[in-house]
Amino acid sequence: DAGVTQSPTHLIKTRGQQVTLRCSPISGHKSVSWYQQVLGQGPQFIFQYYEKEERGRGNFPDRFSARQFPNYSSELNVNALLLGDSALYLCASSETVYNEQFFGPGTRLTVL
Amino acid sequence: QKEVEQNSGPLSVPEGAIASLNCTYSDRGSQSFFWYRQYSGKSPELIMFIYSNGDKEDGRFTAQLNKASQYVSLLIRDSQPSDSATYLCAVNQKLVFGTGTRLLVSP
Numbered sequence: 579d580a581g582v583t584q585s586p587t588h589l590i591k592t593r594g595q596q597v598t599l600r601c602s603p604i605s606g607h608k609s610v611s612w613y614q615q616v617l618g619q620g621p622q623f624i625f626q627y628y629e630k631e632e633r634g635r636g637n638f639p640d641r642f643s644a645r646q647f648p649n650y651s652s653e654l655n656v657n658a659l660l661l662g663d664s665a666l667y668l669c670a671s672s673e674t675v676y677n678e679q680f681f682g683p684g685t686r687l688t689v690l
Numbered sequence: 691q692k693e694v695e696q697n698s699g700p701l702s703v704p705e706g707a708i709a710s711l712n713c714t715y716s717d718r719g720s721q722s723f724f725w726y727r728q729y730s731g732k733s734p735e736l737i738m739f740i741y742s743n744g745d746k747e748d749g750r751f752t753a754q755l756n757k758a759s760q761y762v763s764l765l766i767r768d769s770q771p772s773d774s775a776t777y778l779c780a781v782n783q784k785l786v787f788g789t790g791t792r793l794l795v796s797p
Contacts, residue, residue, distance in 0.1 A: 611784070620694075620778050620787030621734065634784045668733055675783055678724065681733040 580605065582671050582682030590688045591659050599654045599685045603671030609633070610652040611679060612644055613668040621668055627652055628675045656687075664689045693717060694781050696788035704796055709766040711791050713779030716760070723755055723762045724780040727773075728790065734778055738764060769795045 583602045591597050603610050609628040613621035623636040627646035646652045650671075656663055666686050670679035695714045703709045711725075722741050726734035738753040740746045740762065746753045752765040762781075766773055776790040 613785070618789070620780070620789050621785070623784050623786065626784055636784070666733075670785075678736055678739050679785060680736060681726075684733045 582669055582680055584667075584669050584682040584685050586685060587683070588686045588688075590690065592690050593659055593661060595659050595689075596655065596657045597659060597687060599656075599667050599669075599687075600651065601654070601669030601671075601682060602651045603669075604680060607671035607673050607680075608650055609672045609675050609677075609679075610646055610650065611670045611672070612652070612654045613670065613681075614638075615666040615668060615684075616664075624654070626675060633675050659689045661689050663687065692788070693786050694779055694788040696777075696779050696791045698789055699792040700794045701791055702794045702796065703769050705769060705771060707769050707795075709769045709773065709793055709795070711764040711766075711777050711779075711793065713762045713764075713788055714760055715762070715779075715781045715786075717781065717786075718757075718760060720757075720760075720781045722782055723753070724785065725751075725753060725762075725764045726778040726780060726787075728776045728778055730775075766793075769793075771795050771797050 611626040612624040615621040625644040626634040641657045666684045669682045672679045725738040728734045740753040754763045778790045779788045
């Protein structure tokens with residue numbers, strides 16, 4: 579069975595631009611969560627979605643937004659990029675919000 | 691005080707030894723606990739989860755949870771060089787991670 583997939587793998591943007599990251603969950607999983615991981619740190623929770631509804635939001639500015647589609651895939655949008663947004667963005671899926679989460683390979687975003 | 695604390699390491703053990711990784715958490719109401727392994731340049735991989743006090747074993751891995759002491763640990767028996775990675779402790783369903791402990795297993 580296919581695991582969590584994310585696209586693109588790598589992305590280079592300049593300050594002020596906008597970016598959209600995409601995630602497809604494991605088949606049968608209805609919940610998707612997004613995390614940001616900067617070098618040397620553990621991942622930080624950004625959003626959690628379940629059945630297209632936002633179920634949680636971490637301590638990130640309003641420049642970050644997300645949504646989940648009827649097929650349970652998800653997008654993370656970041657507006658007005660800052661240098662500090664450079665990180666590995668991880669998507670994780672789970673059957674429900676109460677189950678274990680499995681991570682995709684991540685999207686490495688570099689902001690110049 | 692950080693919500694989830696881990697010693698950053700590195701923790702160095704010889705091949706075949708037991709590696710003991712520790713994690714403390716601050717939220718006394720926490721109910722779920724996870725250990726992820728992350729190789730350099732890769733994403734985290736779930737290796738163990740535990741919800742109840744006590745021990746949970748899966749192959750060479752044992753997770754131990756003590757809610758009274760707000761402490762969770764991971765034991766890796768018969769450590770192999772391929773176990774060399776960063777081990778991340780995470781707490782609760784909206785995963786709150788520690789900074790990870792780097793494990794080095796020498797042949």
